[in-house]
Amino acid sequence: MKKKLSPGFLLDIFFESLLALRDNRLRTILSILGITVGIAAVMTVGTVSKGGHFIIFSELETFGLKSVWVYRDQADKDPHRAVRAGTGIENADYAAIRAAGCPALRLLSPVVYGRRDKMLVRYGNKYGNGQINGVGADYLEINNDTLMYGRSFREEDISRNRQVAIIGTDVQRDLFGPLSNPVGRDIRIGERKFTVIGVLAAKSRDFLASIGSSGGQDANNRLLVPYTVFQQMTGFKDINFLQAEAISLPDADTAVSQIIRILKRHHSDRFTYKSGTMAQYIRTTENILKWVTFIGVVAASVSLFVGGMGIMNIMSTSVLERTREIGLRKALGASRKEILIQFLLEAILISFIGGILGLILGILAGYSLAFFSHIPLEPSWPMVLVSMAVSIGVGLLSGYYPAHHAAGLKPVEAFRFE
Amino acid sequence: MIRLSNICKSYRLGEVLLPVLKDISLTIGAGEFVAIMGPSGSGKSTLLNIIGCLDSVESGSYHLNGIPIDGAGDEELALIRGDKIGFIFQLFNLIPRINAERNVELPLLYAGIARHERKRLALAALESVGLGDRALHSPMQLSGGQQQRVAIARALVNRPDIIIADEPTGSLDSLAGREIMEIFAKLHAEGKTIVIVTHEEDIAAFARRVIRLRDGRIERDDIRP
Numbered sequence: 001m002k003k004k005l006s007p008g009f010l011l012d013i014f015f016e017s018l019l020a021l022r023d024n025r026l027r028t029i030l031s032i033l034g035i036t037v038g039i040a041a042v043m044t045v046g047t048v049s050k051g052g053h054f055i056i057f058s059e060l061e062t063f064g065l066k067s068v069w070v071y072r073d074q075a076d077k078d079p080h081r082a083v084r085a086g087t088g089i090e091n092a093d094y095a096a097i098r099a100a101g102c103p104a105l106r107l108l109s110p111v112v113y114g115r116r117d118k119m120l121v122r123y124g125n126k127y128g129n130g131q132i133n134g135v136g137a138d139y140l141e142i143n144n145d146t147l148m149y150g151r152s153f154r155e156e157d158i159s160r161n162r163q164v165a166i167i168g169t170d171v172q173r174d175l176f177g178p179l180s181n182p183v184g185r186d187i188r189i190g191e192r193k194f195t196v197i198g199v200l201a202a203k204s205r206d207f208l209a210s211i212g213s214s215g216g217q218d219a220n221n222r223l224l225v226p227y228t229v230f231q232q233m234t235g236f237k238d239i240n241f242l243q244a245e246a247i248s249l250p251d252a253d254t255a256v257s258q259i260i261r262i263l264k265r266h267h268s269d270r271f272t273y274k275s276g277t278m279a280q281y282i283r284t285t286e287n288i289l290k291w292v293t294f295i296g297v298v299a300a301s302v303s304l305f306v307g308g309m310g311i312m313n314i315m316s317t318s319v320l321e322r323t324r325e326i327g328l329r330k331a332l333g334a335s336r337k338e339i340l341i342q343f344l345l346e347a348i349l350i351s352f353i354g355g356i357l358g359l360i361l362g363i364l365a366g367y368s369l370a371f372f373s374h375i376p377l378e379p380s381w382p383m384v385l386v387s388m389a390v391s392i393g394v395g396l397l398s399g400y401y402p403a404h405h406a407a408g409l410k411p412v413e414a415f416r417f418e
Numbered sequence: 419m420i421r422l423s424n425i426c427k428s429y430r431l432g433e434v435l436l437p438v439l440k441d442i443s444l445t446i447g448a449g450e451f452v453a454i455m456g457p458s459g460s461g462k463s464t465l466l467n468i469i470g471c472l473d474s475v476e477s478g479s480y481h482l483n484g485i486p487i488d489g490a491g492d493e494e495l496a497l498i499r500g501d502k503i504g505f506i507f508q509l510f511n512l513i514p515r516i517n518a519e520r521n522v523e524l525p526l527l528y529a530g531i532a533r534h535e536r537k538r539l540a541l542a543a544l545e546s547v548g549l550g551d552r553a554l555h556s557p558m559q560l561s562g563g564q565q566q567r568v569a570i571a572r573a574l575v576n577r578p579d580i581i582i583a584d585e586p587t588g589s590l591d592s593l594a595g596r597e598i599m600e601i602f603a604k605l606h607a608e609g610k611t612i613v614i615v616t617h618e619e620d621i622a623a624f625a626r627r628v629i630r631l632r633d634g635r636i637e638r639d640d641i642r643p
């Protein structure tokens with residue numbers, strides 16, 4: 001024989017559950033709080049991790065997300081072969097790559113820094129220091145550099161060996177003071193006279209900014225000149241590395257292999273090359289972020305678990321207190337299943353209310369964090385769904401044991417209970 | 419029809435096994451009005467709970483309307499308790515947080531009846547015990563006699579064949595007790611089988627048959643003409 005649930009059984013039992021929870025207001029509130037805190041913690045972790053993602057992306061973007069760089073692998077000096085000195089990249093290689101018109105490449109620039117020396121710069125009687133780099137016309141665009149004053153290099157600046165320079169904000173400050181526009185002024189780098197044509201906008205000096213092709217140098221201390229001029233100045237004939245921008249982020253790897261293929265062909269495979277892409281850094285930081293999120297989720301889950309234990313405790317007490325009522329319901333025709341449903345419903349109700357409150361709290365926390373940190377933090381909507389599911393799951397799991405116990409009682413056992 | 423054969427029941431108290439019912443055989447026909455009497459601790463409630471399918475037996479067999487109760491599963495027992503038997507308790511056992519009408523509705527809820535019909539039947543049952551105007555009162559707002567009448571309405575609402583009551587007047591004053599017993603007499607006249615436990619002779623006087631227990635055995639079984 002099978003019992004059928006009445007139409008509206010759930011609704012009526014739900015109504016009674018509400019009343020039962022109201023009867024034990026303090027206890028109900030406490031266990032709701034447990035779940036609320038847990039869910040809010042989970043939500044906040046989700047929001048913050050999404051915000052972190054945003055910060056990392058926008059930070060990396062200031063260095064050009066699609067930028068790639070190629071340089072010789074200095075570890076390839078095999079003692080059994082003839083020693084090959086040099087950087088493995090010559091001006092002719094650069095020209096050849098440009099001429100080849102690689103489809104994955106949008107921009108390309110040589111970077112020459114010689115022995116990576118700092119250069120003394122002078123304007124009138126003021127002195128400063130700068131990291132000098134000889135670059136091509138595409139350099140600024142590849143690096144997402146913007147100008148505070150002036151203009152970028154033009155092709156003819158490079159090809160005609162013009163004595164022009166673009167300076168970082170630190171250099172500008174040292175030579176001219178922070179507020180004056182130095183475009184058109186003549187400065188001395190070493191023995192030579194250069195005309196300032198632009199000032200780079202300042203870049204963040206954070207940890208994140210120190211990675212990438214800038215290779216740990218301070219972006220605001222740069223002193224950029226045409227690479228051709230730099231080679232004349234120093235007598236250095238090669239290119240230290242090539243920097244390029246791929247047409248899209250997924251094309252970064254293709255762009256790198258196109259460059260390397262041409263380089264190897266030109267040097268008859270005498271060198272090996274290494275490369276870096278922003279895409280790699282993005283992957284790495286995303287991985288780190290994933291772990292951070294994971295740890296956060298674990299921590300939040302612990303508080304959710306504690307909330308679940310709270311529900312379990314409260315349901316056990318509630319079952320104990322209502323043992324007589326359970327006996328009565330069974331005497332009136334309730335089956336084990338119907339008793340189980342009733343108590344599970346109560347547990348789910350607690351955790352659901354707790355979940356909703358936690359959600360609201362988590363979202364508010366996210367928005368106020370966003371407000372105070374000026375980072376556009378947004379609740380992660382998948383996380384909302386997950387936490388709702390989790391809170392109901394916690395209710396089900398933690399309500400199950402006490403409910404199961406209650407449902408299994410013989411009516412007479414329940415009646416005798418005091 | 420209630421048929422008990424050679425029922426034994428004992429409780430374990432620590433190490434010792436305390437026999438409460440010793441080889442009880444008893445048949446109660448449809449439409450009988452039976453009072454179970456006996457000194458305190460003689461096993462009256464235990465016997466009544468077994469008759470009401472609230473407790474299991476240790477040995478012996480119990481058939482209700484020809485159905486063996488010992489082998490019945492949880493859902494089957496729930497159906498029998500809900501449909502065939504109406505229970506009335508000494509302490510009324512109303513659920514305090516819901517009103518009289520909702521209390522009376524409970525057996526219908528578990529019987530699978532729709533909400534609207536439940537409400538109609540529950541109100542009719544309350545009318546029949548003279549509490550039609552108290553439907554929305556909470557149990558706390560009712561006197562003991564009124565509470566017991568709500569409990570009777572609840573026991574009757576599913577139209578069971580058998581009414582089982584354990585000292586239904588035990589918590590009431592004699593006037594209220596009398597009113598309750600008059601309802602029982604009326605139900606008996608309508609053809610219900612009624613089994614009550616009591617230790618008051620004037621309550622037992624409403625019944626047509628009195629079974630006296632002593633030490634877990636039937637001492638006497640008198641049927642009045």
Ligand SMILES: Nc1ncnc2c1ncn2[C@@H]1O[C@H](COP(=O)(O)OP(=O)(O)O)[C@@H](O)[C@H]1O
Pocket residue numbers: 416429430431438456457458459460461462463464465
């Ligand atoms: N659950 C139980 N555990 C142990 N002993 C019980 C239990 N229920 C009843 N008893 C004992 O069984 C005996 C009969 O109880 P009961 O049927 O309630 O008697 P009555 O209703 O006649 O007073 C009593 O001695 C009582 O203490």
Ligand SMILES: [Mg+2]
Pocket residue numbers: 462463464
């Ligand atoms: Mg008793």
